[in-house]
Amino acid sequence: MQPFAEAAIQQCPYCGEEVEVDVDPIGASTERYIEDCPVCCRPWAVHVSREEYAVNVLLGREDD
Template identity: 70%
Template sequence: MQPFADEQSLLCPYCGEPVEVEVDPVGAPAETYVEDCPVCCRPWVVHVSREGEDVSVYLGREDD
Protein backbone atom coordinates (compact mmCIF):
# COMPACT_ATOMS: atom_id res chain seq x y z
CA MET A 1 0.00 0.00 0.00
CA GLN A 2 1.36 3.43 -0.99
CA PRO A 3 1.76 5.95 1.89
CA PHE A 4 -0.23 9.17 1.59
CA ALA A 5 1.50 12.49 0.99
CA ASP A 6 2.13 14.57 4.08
CA GLU A 7 0.82 18.15 3.89
CA GLN A 8 2.86 20.87 5.60
CA SER A 9 1.61 24.41 6.29
CA LEU A 10 4.38 26.95 5.66
CA LEU A 11 4.86 30.59 4.65
CA CYS A 12 6.08 31.62 1.21
CA PRO A 13 9.59 33.10 1.59
CA TYR A 14 8.71 35.81 -0.97
CA CYS A 15 5.13 37.00 -0.30
CA GLY A 16 4.69 35.64 3.24
CA GLU A 17 1.33 34.03 2.46
CA PRO A 18 0.45 30.70 4.09
CA VAL A 19 0.79 27.79 1.65
CA GLU A 20 0.34 24.02 1.75
CA VAL A 21 3.23 21.86 0.53
CA GLU A 22 2.70 18.15 -0.08
CA VAL A 23 5.67 15.83 0.44
CA ASP A 24 5.94 12.06 0.32
CA PRO A 25 6.62 10.61 3.77
CA VAL A 26 8.85 7.96 2.18
CA GLY A 27 11.89 8.73 0.05
CA ALA A 28 15.52 9.77 0.22
CA PRO A 29 16.72 11.03 3.63
CA ALA A 30 17.20 14.49 2.07
CA GLU A 31 16.02 16.06 -1.17
CA THR A 32 15.76 19.50 -2.74
CA TYR A 33 13.53 20.63 -5.60
CA VAL A 34 11.96 23.81 -7.01
CA GLU A 35 8.22 24.54 -6.87
CA ASP A 36 6.33 27.75 -7.68
CA CYS A 37 4.23 29.59 -5.07
CA PRO A 38 0.51 29.24 -5.90
CA VAL A 39 -0.03 32.83 -4.65
CA CYS A 40 2.81 34.94 -6.11
CA CYS A 41 4.22 32.39 -8.64
CA ARG A 42 7.83 32.92 -7.53
CA PRO A 43 10.07 29.82 -7.28
CA TRP A 44 10.78 28.27 -3.90
CA VAL A 45 13.57 25.84 -3.17
CA VAL A 46 11.91 23.08 -1.16
CA HIS A 47 14.25 21.27 1.25
CA VAL A 48 12.88 17.98 2.61
CA SER A 49 14.51 15.92 5.38
CA ARG A 50 13.24 12.52 6.50
CA GLU A 51 14.28 10.71 9.66
CA GLY A 52 12.18 7.67 10.46
CA GLU A 53 8.56 8.85 10.39
CA ASP A 54 9.53 12.51 10.87
CA VAL A 55 9.40 14.71 7.77
CA SER A 56 10.76 18.28 7.90
CA VAL A 57 10.20 20.83 5.14
CA TYR A 58 11.91 24.20 4.72
CA LEU A 59 11.18 26.72 1.93
CA GLY A 60 14.04 28.86 0.67
CA ARG A 61 14.28 31.57 -1.95
CA GLU A 62 15.77 30.63 -5.29
CA ASP A 63 17.76 33.89 -5.31
CA ASP A 64 19.51 33.11 -1.98
Protein backbone atom coordinates (compact mmCIF):
# COMPACT_ATOMS: atom_id res chain seq x y z
CA MET A 1 0.00 0.00 0.00
CA GLN A 2 1.43 3.35 -1.06
CA PRO A 3 1.22 6.30 1.39
CA PHE A 4 -1.09 9.11 0.33
CA ALA A 5 0.19 12.59 -0.42
CA GLU A 6 -0.40 15.35 2.09
CA ALA A 7 -1.61 18.71 0.86
CA ALA A 8 -0.07 21.92 2.19
CA ILE A 9 -1.70 25.27 1.45
CA GLN A 10 0.97 27.86 0.62
CA GLN A 11 1.17 31.25 -1.08
CA CYS A 12 2.97 31.58 -4.41
CA PRO A 13 6.04 33.80 -3.90
CA TYR A 14 5.47 35.36 -7.34
CA CYS A 15 1.73 35.95 -7.86
CA GLY A 16 0.55 35.69 -4.24
CA GLU A 17 -2.22 33.16 -4.97
CA GLU A 18 -2.93 30.45 -2.40
CA VAL A 19 -1.98 27.11 -3.90
CA GLU A 20 -2.08 23.50 -2.78
CA VAL A 21 1.24 21.64 -2.78
CA ASP A 22 1.08 17.84 -2.56
CA VAL A 23 3.99 16.14 -0.81
CA ASP A 24 4.67 12.55 0.17
CA PRO A 25 4.59 12.07 3.95
CA ILE A 26 7.44 9.53 3.70
CA GLY A 27 10.84 10.33 2.26
CA ALA A 28 14.13 11.99 3.09
CA SER A 29 14.15 14.17 6.20
CA THR A 30 14.78 17.21 3.99
CA GLU A 31 14.14 17.68 0.30
CA ARG A 32 14.27 20.51 -2.25
CA TYR A 33 12.79 20.46 -5.73
CA ILE A 34 11.42 22.81 -8.38
CA GLU A 35 7.71 22.91 -9.23
CA ASP A 36 5.75 25.39 -11.38
CA CYS A 37 2.88 27.46 -9.99
CA PRO A 38 -0.43 26.24 -11.46
CA VAL A 39 -1.65 29.87 -11.60
CA CYS A 40 1.25 31.95 -12.99
CA CYS A 41 3.54 29.10 -14.19
CA ARG A 42 6.64 30.57 -12.50
CA PRO A 43 9.05 28.10 -10.86
CA TRP A 44 9.04 27.63 -7.08
CA ALA A 45 11.78 26.19 -4.96
CA VAL A 46 9.86 23.75 -2.75
CA HIS A 47 11.55 22.96 0.57
CA VAL A 48 10.15 19.95 2.43
CA SER A 49 11.20 18.81 5.90
CA ARG A 50 9.77 15.71 7.53
CA GLU A 51 9.63 15.13 11.25
CA GLU A 52 8.14 12.22 13.18
CA TYR A 53 4.55 13.49 13.03
CA ALA A 54 4.71 16.50 10.69
CA VAL A 55 5.60 17.49 7.15
CA ASN A 56 6.63 21.12 6.71
CA VAL A 57 6.53 22.82 3.30
CA LEU A 58 7.97 26.22 2.36
CA LEU A 59 7.89 27.85 -1.06
CA GLY A 60 10.59 30.20 -2.28
CA ARG A 61 11.43 31.89 -5.53
CA GLU A 62 13.49 29.66 -7.79
CA ASP A 63 15.63 32.64 -8.84
CA ASP A 64 16.73 33.43 -5.25
